[in-house]
Structure formats: C-alpha cells, structure tokens
Amino acid sequence: MNTSDLLVRCLEDEGVEHVFGVPGEETEDLLFSLRDSDIEFIPVRHEQGAAFMVNVHGRLTGDAGVCLGTLGPGATNLMTGVADANLDKAPLVAITGQGGLERLHKESHQALDIVGMFEPITKWNTQLNDPDIITESVRKAFKVAEHEKPGATHLEFPEDVAGSETDTTPMAPRERVRLGSPDSDLLGRVGAFLEEADRPLIIAGNGAVRTDATTRLREFVETTGIPVASTYMGKGAISDRSPQSLLTLDSGDHQEASDAIEMADLILTVGYDIAEHDPAGWNEGADTVIVHIDSEPAEVYEAYNPTLELVCDISTALAKLTRRMDESETQFDETWYGDLRDHILDDITADPSEDDPFTVRTVLPVLRKVMDAEDVLISDVGSHKMRIAQNFPTYEPNTCIISNGLASMGISVPGGIAADLATDAEVVAATGDGGFLMNGAEIETATRVGCGYTILLFVDDDYGLISEKQHAHRGESFGTGLTNPDFTTLAESFGIDGYRPEEWDELEDVLREALTSTAMSLVEVPLE
Incomplete structure (x- = not known):
C-alpha cells in the first residue's frame, strides 16, 4: 500500500x-x-x-x-x-x-x-x-x-x-500501562501523619481530575472531613457543593483558601502540578508537613520540598487511605474552616443588583444559574480566566476547562469545537476581546462541521490582565489598549446569532436562550 x-x-x-x-x-x-x-x-x-x-x-x-x-x-x-x-x-x-x-x-x-x-x-x-x-x-x-x-x-x-510503497501492517494497540499501588510502608507513614494532624488540608491539582481519581478523592474527603482547595485546572475534582470545598487555591479576590492553608498543620497535594501553579504563592517560608501524592516525583523546588512522596496510581492511594482512615474512625473537626467556606460562598453567589454594571465577576453567578452541572465551560486566558477560576463554582470534573500550564490566549473558540464534538453537554466558550480575535475565525470551522455552542465574549477594549498588573505595579498602564469591530455584526457575518444584552434580565434570558439552542451563537458582554 x-x-x-x-x-x-x-x-x-x-x-x-x-x-x-x-x-x-x-x-x-x-x-x-x-x-x-x-x-x-x-x-x-x-x-x-x-x-x-x-x-x-x-x-x-x-x-x-x-x-x-x-x-x-x-x-x-x-x-x-x-x-x-x-x-x-x-x-x-x-x-x-x-x-x-x-x-x-x-x-x-x-x-x-x-x-x-x-x-x-x-x-x-x-x-x-x-x-x-x-x-x-x-x-x-x-x-x-x-x-x-x-x-x-x-x-x-x-x-x-x-508517497512510497510498503507492505508493512499496523501494530496493534494495547491497554495503557497503569501505575502501581503505593508502597505499603509509605502509605502507613501517611496514615500516621493524618492521625496525628488536627487541621489537614488537601490541594487538588490537574492530576486529580486527569487520572479519574475524583471518585476516590470525594470518598476520602467525605470519610475524613478534610477540606480541599483546588488549583485552576483541578476545579471539579470535588464538587463545590461539598461542605469540604474551599473552591480555588490562591483565590485573588478572596483569600480564605490561603488563610486555610496557613492554618493547616498537614498538606496533602493530590495530582499537584508545579507548571500550573507556583508553590511559592502558598508555601513561601512555610514549615508545614507536605505529603505529595502523584504519578511522578515532585520537582526539586525550594518552595515545594515534600516531607513524603507517594508516587503511584493516585486513585489507588486514595482508596487505601480512605480504608485506613475509616477503620481508625478518624474524623476531623470541620468547624475550623466552615466560616472560611461560608465567606467564599457569600462572596461568589451574590446576585447583582439592577444598578450594577456588567463585570466578569458579577456575570458569573448568572452564567452558573443557567448552566447545568454537567455543562462545559471553556475559559480563554486573560483577566476573565482569573475570575472564572476564582468565582465560578464547579460541580463535576472536566466541566471547567482552564489552560494554566503555558496559558496561551486563543484557546476557547477552537476548544469549543472539540468540546462540542466530544460531549453531549451544552458548551460555553468564555473569552475576552483580546483572545477572541486571535482565533475567532474558527467560528467558520464550527459552523461548517455543525457545532452549536455559545461564545461568551467579554469586551473591555484592553488586554485587561496585563493592564491590571501594570496598575498594581505602577499605578498606570501602557500598550494594552485595543479597538474592536462590531462583534454582533461580525457574528452575523459568520451566519450565527449575535447578542449584546444591556440589562441583567436581558442577559439571563439571552444566555438561557443561547444555551438551549442547537445553533451557534455569540453573546457580547460590554464591561465597565
């Protein structure tokens, strides 16, 4: 052939x-x-x-x-x-x-x-x-x-x-190589650390979601009462409806998760990825005992030097730890972090008032209201990504897709195509005006292959995240301003519905209509 x-x-x-x-x-x-x-x-x-x-x-x-x-x-x-x-x-x-x-x-x-x-x-x-x-x-x-x-x-x-000829035949695929069980002696030492702790805390990373360990993690958390703070790419590892969820690590707008980490006397990192989140942000100068549970050894890092490392199949390690903790009837006091969780929820679930301007943060509760737990939100990179990571409750794994390794702008519109083809759930691709125009032409690809997802476009005429950081450092910004086309007209030129709501009631109605439609649509949200 x-x-x-x-x-x-x-x-x-x-x-x-x-x-x-x-x-x-x-x-x-x-x-x-x-x-x-x-x-x-x-x-x-x-x-x-x-x-x-x-x-x-x-x-x-x-x-x-x-x-x-x-x-x-x-x-x-x-x-x-x-x-x-x-x-x-x-x-x-x-x-x-x-x-x-x-x-x-x-x-x-x-x-x-x-x-x-x-x-x-x-x-x-x-x-x-x-x-x-x-x-x-x-x-x-x-x-x-x-x-x-x-x-x-x-x-x-x-x-x-x-273009050459060959008579070779394909090589048959085999089952994927699975990682082994944790070393029993090391597992016993982790159990001993847990039994001696008063305020343990889990940091759940991308690996907890990626390795299908979420079921075992949720069982472990329910058995022990240990709170969980997720990284951006670990969102959904446990449901944010769980009383043990402290939502997102290093929560920018609200520091309760960081406060809990400072109060903890034992940190279990589960599938934590340093490329996604610098440990110096939560562990600078700390002497807290850290146990690393992952498929690979921890990177050598001054701010992340675990006391103990379990390198194994994450799901198996969590199942065995759950069994041990259940047998020892070890249950941790949940009151030490309960107020912190309540403060987070009060902050992120508050409905906007009629006089509030559109901001990413105030729009997210409306978006969460109209999306089912299994629907998929794909975030582009920019200031909106930070708000989504910090303020968008996530209930199931792989339902809030955030790129935080290389963190390149432009992923959400093309990513929406892949999500629409891979899942039966409704898909929302959230993006800013900067990231949107990097790969917005893929709307044509989406319509050609028959996709039907919603683009949620936040418009501030600026590379907003860079602007924010410049203002924090210098009190002013430079080189970040943009001009934009008429996005609803642009959407219509691709043959999709374009919306630009002006009021809160209109926004909720438009989002609900867009999500329930089988057609592609773009919802422009002008920010102040």
Whole structure:
C-alpha cells in the first residue's frame, strides 16, 4: 500500500475519529489517504486552532487526538498549541509534512529543522524517514502521549516517504500501562501523619481530575472531613457543593483558601502540578508537613520540598487511605474552616443588583444559574480566566476547562469545537476581546462541521490582565489598549446569532436562550 495509507490505518487502529489541520502541498498523499478512511479530516483556519482543538479533546476524553500542519510555517504555527497541550498535560499527537529527504541536507524552500524545534515542547518526536518505522512510531507516539503524565508527541512525515510503497501492517494497540499501588510502608507513614494532624488540608491539582481519581478523592474527603482547595485546572475534582470545598487555591479576590492553608498543620497535594501553579504563592517560608501524592516525583523546588512522596496510581492511594482512615474512625473537626467556606460562598453567589454594571465577576453567578452541572465551560486566558477560576463554582470534573500550564490566549473558540464534538453537554466558550480575535475565525470551522455552542465574549477594549498588573505595579498602564469591530455584526457575518444584552434580565434570558439552542451563537458582554 501507499505509506500514507499505512499511517492512516495506524491512526484508525488508535481510535482516531477526527484530524484537525490545514492542508499543504507536502501532505497531499496523507490528505487523500484520510479521504478514503473512516477518519474525518476537518480543515481549520489556523494550525494553532487545530492544536487547541486537540488539547481540549485530550483534556475531556483522555485520548490523544491528531492535529496536522504542513512543513515550514504550518509546523511553526502548530507549535504554540502543541506546547500548550504539553504543559497542560493533555495527550496530543501532531503530524507535520516535510520536503523530500533528498533536499533536507541543504538549504531549501520552507525547510526547517522541525524535529529539533519540537524537541523541547513534546514528550517525544521523530521523523518518519523510512516506511518500515511507521507502525512502531505511530504506536509509540500514542503510547507516550497518553501515558501518565500525558502530553504532546510529534511525527514529521516527508513527502517522498508518504508517497512510497510498503507492505508493512499496523501494530496493534494495547491497554495503557497503569501505575502501581503505593508502597505499603509509605502509605502507613501517611496514615500516621493524618492521625496525628488536627487541621489537614488537601490541594487538588490537574492530576486529580486527569487520572479519574475524583471518585476516590470525594470518598476520602467525605470519610475524613478534610477540606480541599483546588488549583485552576483541578476545579471539579470535588464538587463545590461539598461542605469540604474551599473552591480555588490562591483565590485573588478572596483569600480564605490561603488563610486555610496557613492554618493547616498537614498538606496533602493530590495530582499537584508545579507548571500550573507556583508553590511559592502558598508555601513561601512555610514549615508545614507536605505529603505529595502523584504519578511522578515532585520537582526539586525550594518552595515545594515534600516531607513524603507517594508516587503511584493516585486513585489507588486514595482508596487505601480512605480504608485506613475509616477503620481508625478518624474524623476531623470541620468547624475550623466552615466560616472560611461560608465567606467564599457569600462572596461568589451574590446576585447583582439592577444598578450594577456588567463585570466578569458579577456575570458569573448568572452564567452558573443557567448552566447545568454537567455543562462545559471553556475559559480563554486573560483577566476573565482569573475570575472564572476564582468565582465560578464547579460541580463535576472536566466541566471547567482552564489552560494554566503555558496559558496561551486563543484557546476557547477552537476548544469549543472539540468540546462540542466530544460531549453531549451544552458548551460555553468564555473569552475576552483580546483572545477572541486571535482565533475567532474558527467560528467558520464550527459552523461548517455543525457545532452549536455559545461564545461568551467579554469586551473591555484592553488586554485587561496585563493592564491590571501594570496598575498594581505602577499605578498606570501602557500598550494594552485595543479597538474592536462590531462583534454582533461580525457574528452575523459568520451566519450565527449575535447578542449584546444591556440589562441583567436581558442577559439571563439571552444566555438561557443561547444555551438551549442547537445553533451557534455569540453573546457580547460590554464591561465597565
């Protein structure tokens, strides 16, 4: 068969349903092999958008999706989204075209060392320079991308190799490698620490959500009464309806979670990821006992030097700890953090008054009211991300998707496409005017493939988060101001509904109508 046909058959065996990308001359054979397969190729408007789609797909499903770019600028355009997935610990396989092998030893048109460029932003990457290595390389790309901790991998496919003939057959996928149980002696020491503590606290990170450990975490918390503060990417690890939830770590607008950490005499970090959240923000100079429960050892970090590390399957460790605590009938006093939780809830659930202007913070209670617990909110990066992380109660895992590893702007609109394809829930893509115009052209992709999600667009004519930080440092801002098009007219030009509510009642009605509709829509919220 054609070698590109072999690669596509390998992708089919890996369970790939969609390939997102931009076509190119050097990927011609691969594109026509995709046409003749069970995989749907979805042309997008920018390669970065393709990588963001696969990032969100990986976050929601745990399975590696595929993004495609051609050589040169196609590959470099993919890089931001690939790096974002790698730092978000989202499984992703990127495929890029390349010129023929006969011209890569010399300077030639659009030829760059893409494998070298992708080296620092992937878990593994290689050039497919021989038909006989296709099957092993594709299998390795998916195995490495999906193995805990997941991330990005990359395959470069030269055009002459893609067009060559081969009689190789695909390599069968196998069950994913699972991490082992925790060491029994270490588990006993963790149990002893817990039994001696008066005010233990859990910090739940991305790994608690990603590894399907949420059920075990919730059982552990219900059994012991230990409070939980989540990172931005750990939102939903326990329900914010739980009396043990202190919502979000380092809560900016409200410092109750930070106050609880200072009061705690034992910290259990569960799936905590330093790339997402600097521990210096909550542990600078602290001498509190820290127990690290994760799939990998803790990074060597002055502000994060755990007393004990359980490197194992997180879910298994929590199940065994729950059994031990249940048998010892250890139950912690919940009164020490109850007032802190009450203050947080009072702050974030207050309905706005009729005279209040629209702000992200005051809009979020309205958004939460119209969204079901299983609906998915995808946040772009900017000042609105901080408010969503801190003030949007989340009840189920993977229902509030925040990129906080690389934290690149522009993820929410393309991410909404992946979420809409991957889930039956309603999807809201929240973004600011800065991030929206980076990948807003993917609305055309969304309408073409029949998506029906809601874009919630906060407009302040500014790179607001940078402005906030400059004001905090200098009392003024510079270089952050923007001008914008008429967004509702822009939405309508894409063939979708555009709304610009002016009053609170109108906002709630518009959001409710948009969420219940099967069509795409954009709701512009002008901020003061």
